[in-house]
Amino acid sequence: MHVAADDLGRLGTDDRYRLRVLATARRLSRYDTISHWSAAALWGLPAVDGWPDEIHSTVPAGSGLCPNRTLRRHRTRTPEAETLHVAGLPVTSLARTVIDVAGTASFSAAVAVADAALFSVGRGDHDGLSLLSFRSALSGALDELGRAPGSARARRVIDFADERANRPGESLSRVTMHLIGAPPPELQFRVIGASGRIWHTDFGWPEFGAAAEFDGRAKYSDPQFLRSRTPADVVYDEKVREDDIRPSVRTFGRWDWSTARSPKRMASALQRLGVPVGRD
Template identity: 30%
Template structure:
């Protein structure tokens, strides 16, 4: 197919700025649609295009961010909310929440209905907002989060960026606290936990700020209060947050996170585990969440073979038992997602149930310490 130089230029510029492109005249519109029909471009949203190969290289959360950056460029007065704001704030969550490709916008009036097949409005009276600022610096794509009371013009924002930085996108979103409240009310406990954990881990919000939003709303914020009770920034990724939340949701005792065991017989001397329970009868139960990348990602395996990684894990378990651990549970993402395999392993290891013993119904502070 004959090269359309304008479309190529739009694609190149958009990819550099981590967004899609949109047409501005009939010639570009016709050329873009023709290339969509021939499989060279994709159209994930109305008047939003990208090279098919480039688009397929992005994970669902980054695809969502590309669409939002494009829409914000076209409509700079829009404020993004809900899971769309969570994506722009780089909060962790299950990519399945982006499956339908819906973009959520904050609106001060009207109804919470879809005005377009891929756009849904969230009614928020005077929403607290932040600007997610993206810029290029030393060939790196960087992000800066600026609160609502900061100047939001391009010239004012540039004063907060490093010298020689190139401003690429300014995306208004609901504040981190308001975003957590909206998502906590919309999604189940086990799906929202990763957002709360990652927001606290990044230090972009406090529990008190989330409580202030809840206090200002005339609605039942019970689900958000439950999330605040248990959220723990010591969960290092979304998989661990999902596992942690599922354990709690199934009624088991709240585990301690990232506990360090001293193992003098080991060359490392210490081992840190994902979850641990110290029971009243003296047992020490460890649960390790195994992400697939632990076995297939060279960056995680130091380029070792799967067999080498498995052998290392077995040796690690031997050292943990020498350090006093009485039971070790290993679970993966699919077992957590299906719930029953995780529950069966917890029951077989005799992990205490919180409902059976109030001592285990505990929560943590912002540093992850158990109260």
């Protein structure tokens, strides 16, 4: 696979790593299944801590295959029940991919992956998968792990994951709130604006009359969020929306990645909203 340097330079980090995964196709043995973070990339899942340097695959424990300069090979005694093909490569199923990441990555990065997978299933991106069947598949993949290393942390991630968190910044914010002992927010919090229009904010604490939004750069630059609007249009639309919401709540706040990642900044942001921080 050859990509012109100019074209490669225009790719984002997600696409560049995905391209590296695709480029390993001719180096795979018949036992290799793309897995962990490399499978997550092919499934379109986020990496809030950045992508790894290596390509990950899983092989049967008795295959005799070892890691090499190209592949970081994970061994399993439990054969993958559902190896699928994505972009022409053998890849662990979406559920198995989530569990593999959940058992090996940081809690925040793994929650972002699990949330994103659940959201994409709920949105109907995966034929034949419903939230109910996908949750069942996740439970089955957890059961296969048994008491293997990483099983407890994977279960913690799945128990915490929520399909209503539709952006990685929201997932990271939830994790940071959890770590500082803040009360869990209602996600996609329903607010009836002053105009009578119904809005949904990323986070809400009705008991404190507070609502908040995660505001990443993507909202003002990503075509998925722009929907044929200019960044200036989005800024204006957000202002109109916020002006309609504010009379219906006691406090309203916004934050970006720097706050979502920082316990200190998150604590300050929540306290300004009147949301208590710290467990009793």
